Amino acid sequence: ESLIAGIRPERLEKLRAREAKRFATGRPRARAALDQGAEAFLDGVPLHWMKDWPMPHLPLISKAKGARITDIDGYEIDDFCLGDTGSMFGHSPAPVAKAIRHQAARGLTYMLPSEDTLDAGRLLTERFGDFRWQIATTATDANRFAIRVARAITGRTKILVFNGCYHGTVDDAMVELANGITQNRQGLMGQVADLTLGAVACEFNDLAGVEAALAKGDVAAILTEPVMTNSCMVLPDPGFHDGLRALSQKYGALLMIDETHTISSGLGGYTGVHGLQPDIFVVGKCVAGGMPTAVWGLSHETAARYAAANEARAPGHSGMGTTLSANPMQFACLKATLSEVMTAKNYGHMEKLADRLSAGLAKSITRHKAPWHVVRVGARVEFICAPGPLHSGTEAALAHQPAVESALHVALLNRGCLIAPFHNMMLISPATKKRQVDRLIAAFDEILSELF
């Protein structure tokens, strides 16, 4: 009989069926409300990603505060998904909620700066480094605009990305490797362009592959996360980031670091903690405490090259920016988050509890002799239902165990713990309590006791 991630299939099926039933029978209000009100939305959901949750149907949320989320059937759930990083610093952090209330009486969008704008600029530099900043509304947009800058100032066409990466719904990065050849991602909807004209994929941790791609002379920028977080997490090998920096300089490509998820690493993100030296720095999602905001920043040298490119540009639209970006509500929330929420003290708490969670899960995995492992990047913890460590996007894709993961996620939710649907990711916020972490470890261990 073949095992699934070390589990006998009939045991997994028994757990899956029982937990799905338990979820559904326990949420009659959500079921009835959805039956009456979901049809206005395409396929019944306001964002099709919500179809990726593994429950028989969605819960409807009535409230979220700190690390707690409450649904209309009355369940109070420990939230380790935290909006898939958008609320990594907890739901409605008090300083951000206060800033929203204050700004709500002063206008929501002007296309003009406020005094908070200037404070936020100073705080961005203080927190992330001496970059020249622009504000966008999503990390997707921040990456898209930064990619244009890279192409404009180098005059080159290609962006080098890593196989299995995700940088938002940025078409320029939507390529993958198939037998060593870059191709459009298979799942893309309605994409008629040949994306390989503007992108090349390499494997993460493969500096020789990166050098071979750069040597062709057509790469404008390397775009990478410091850690691959969007598949099963892949840590950089020692020397990988130094290698990327050196190779990008040798071949005249820019280095773009996307910190959107690795901001979990600590103050200043992975870049700050590990002293990376990107030419372009991007961070989104939680940077304004959950208010839709992203930032991209250029190093001084890159900013000077951008200014020169702008001087040479014909009049007309640059293809960058969106109308609601850099609005005063974003600045109020950026300022509150950077000065009062994204603090060393809060990171200390997050780090400590994330370490506790990661150790607890690893201990359970060892005790049950599961062929699994745990990875942690600061406040971001992930269990992976395959042996590790993983070294590349290809290995990470093979490590996914969708049947196991979905059954486990529903079973955890039935025990009061919500984790992210796209991966086995758990975030610790400044509001997360030790007892919530211990409850998650106990729930995980109980489920593994049944599966193994």
Ligand code: PMP
């Ligand atoms: N960059 C990275 C590394 C991400 O993980 C994501 C989203 N998961 C994005 C960019 C895009 O963020 P958004 O969906 O908010 O545009």
